[in-house]
Amino acid sequence: MITESQAVVEFHGGTARTGPLCWGQQGTWDSLAQWYPEVKPFFFLTRWLPVPLLLELGDVLDVVGELLVRHESLRTHVSQRAGGEPTQRVLASGTLPVDVYDRPADDPVQFEDIVATSWERGIARPLDHSVELPLRLSVALHEGIPVVIAFTLSHLAADYTATEALVRELAAMLDAKTSGAPLPPVRRAAQPLDLALAERSPEGQLRNVDAIRHLRSVLDRMPAPIPPQAVAESPRFIGADLESDLLADAVRRTARRCRTSTSVVLLAITTALVRSFWPEPRLRLDIMQSNRTTPDVAASITTLNQVVHTVADLTGDTLADLLDSATRTMAVARAHSRYDNRTAREVLRTSAQPLPPGVQFNDMWSTLPKGPPPTALTATTLTWPATSDAESMSLYLDVRGTPTRIHLGAMADTTILPRATLETFLHTFEHLAIQWSEADVALPGR
Structure with missing residues (x-):
């Protein structure tokens, strides 16, 4: 029989900051307000990846913690006061709960079924972005050995391209952990709050004016x-x-x-x-x-x-x-x-x-x-x-x-x-x- 338990990912050493949403986030946030939780699957991205042999559960949790430090969108709360604008609050440190499924050798349940269950549970409960991190994570074990990671990720934190990049980065980090090599270096990337501030600069506002002018011209020809x-x-x-x-x-x-x-x-x-x-x-x-x-x-x-x-x-x-x-x-x-x-x-x-x-x-x-x-x-x-x-x-x-x-x-x-x-x-x-x-x-x- 599969044993279910919970573990915790801890992350430390990030930078805490607060500010507005970037335009891409704003569009998703408004869609969430309009449709969620009635239409749930669109607002979650589901992925899984294998865990290399020789790693223990603690190793996997450490790698995920490093991933959260690298990417501010994974450790961000978003909230909006009545009549106000939405705000993102990036956490410097914190924890992420992890569902753990340990399958004994004689259990007939397949790991793909465990992944499917993890995804179903991940999207079934509405996500409160004001108090929850936008990532729900599960690890499947075989006789105590990590085999598979499955996660559901809020569309507010990542789009399809970013989610695929996260899977590749996490896989490379786990491979490095297995071999004892240094983790892959952090890629230079603009964080969501960086993008939001750039969009509110004079150059960003000119970009917006040009795009809205184009939209009006398209509507005239529709x-x-x-x-x-x-x-x-x-x-x-x-x-x-x-x-x-x-x-x-x-x-x-x-x-x-x-x-x-x-x-x-x-x-x-x-x-x-x-x-x-x-x-x-x-x-x-x-x-x-x-x-x-x-x-x-x-x-x-x-x-x-x-x-x-x-x-x-x-x-x-x-x-x-x-x-x-x-x-x-x-x-x-x-x-x-x-x-x-x-x-x-x-x-x-x-x-x-x-x-x-x-x-x-x-x-x-x-x-x-x-x-x-x-x-x-x-x-x-x-x-x-x-x-x-x-x-x-x-x-x-x-x-x-x-x-x-x-x-x-x-x-x-x-x-x-x-x-x-x-x-x-x-x-x-x-x-x-x-x-x-x-x-x-x-x-x-x-």
């Missing part, structure tokens, strides 16, 4: 909503995930051949497929930007993603034509991707016309470090993990995964993209990428 193209299914919104090694390889080969980024290639394929069912020549396209454009910000452990509203042109005869459009669209999005969310929300609220449903594109895969090529390709899979009764967009497209395998997730409005058509959309995405990796592809006329 196309009208399109009518339903099919009868709504129940639930109205359906989610599907395609996972593919072939897609990852094809996108990288296309980017090299076309001398562009993988993100632009993915966006061009997206618009090429959307135009096959979108009746208008222009499309509301929301692009999620990671905002990691300089080395110090690239290494920041915080949430930096912000959405940029754009209008995409769907005209063109080949994928190369749409690649040119995607390149321009992505460049504009990067240039206006950091802004005060509350100012932008007020502009949207007072706009003459509400935003029409469109497509949201979120490429998290291209931010991953490149890994060695796979020794063998894994089969492509398609699953249907989620449904929803209400969303604000016709199609959400998320690209994530591992360096060698793309996880292409879609959530579609069935009045625009029915279930059967969504399945075709995802498989065609892979097929089109493979074709394009060899040569340009002609597109059907509209």
Whole structure:
């Protein structure tokens, strides 16, 4: 029988300070206030990693304590007084509770089931950011020997890119602890409070003014909503995930051949497929930007993603034509991707016309470090993990995964993209990428 207990991570030697949220944190904080705890999974990121042999539980806890000292977002409380602005308070020292599961040798429960239980418990209880650290941690033992670390991390503390970086850093620190080598050096990185103060500088405020001016110009060009193209299914919104090694390889080969980024290639394929069912020549396209454009910000452990509203042109005869459009669209999005969310929300609220449903594109895969090529390709899979009764967009497209395998997730409005058509959309995405990796592809006329 599995024995459950609690341990404690202690951290000391950090710097205590207090200040405002950065724009990325502010957007997540406002979303938390609007949706949490009713919609919990979006606001947690779940990860696990193996523990190298020869380490004891105390070694693991020491390494986690060092990780908390390195990254202020992991040892921060956030609170907001009525009528005031939210404030982050970075702790210099403190403790983090850890759930410990010790499995005896004869117990039939698998470690993946323990990880799943840890995640379920981690997201089940609302997190009070004003008094809790944004990390919930579990360690699974086998006969007293640490085997697996599982954690749930608040989206307020980290986005997808930062979470993947944390996993890599923690794994490297555990490997160093095992071999007796010094821990990997701390990477130079702007902390969330550093970013918040920079955003409130004159230069930061000019960036915000420019981004808001761009938003107003986009709203002036926003196309009208399109009518339903099919009868709504129940639930109205359906989610599907395609996972593919072939897609990852094809996108990288296309980017090299076309001398562009993988993100632009993915966006061009997206618009090429959307135009096959979108009746208008222009499309509301929301692009999620990671905002990691300089080395110090690239290494920041915080949430930096912000959405940029754009209008995409769907005209063109080949994928190369749409690649040119995607390149321009992505460049504009990067240039206006950091802004005060509350100012932008007020502009949207007072706009003459509400935003029409469109497509949201979120490429998290291209931010991953490149890994060695796979020794063998894994089969492509398609699953249907989620449904929803209400969303604000016709199609959400998320690209994530591992360096060698793309996880292409879609959530579609069935009045625009029915279930059967969504399945075709995802498989065609892979097929089109493979074709394009060899040569340009002609597109059907509209």
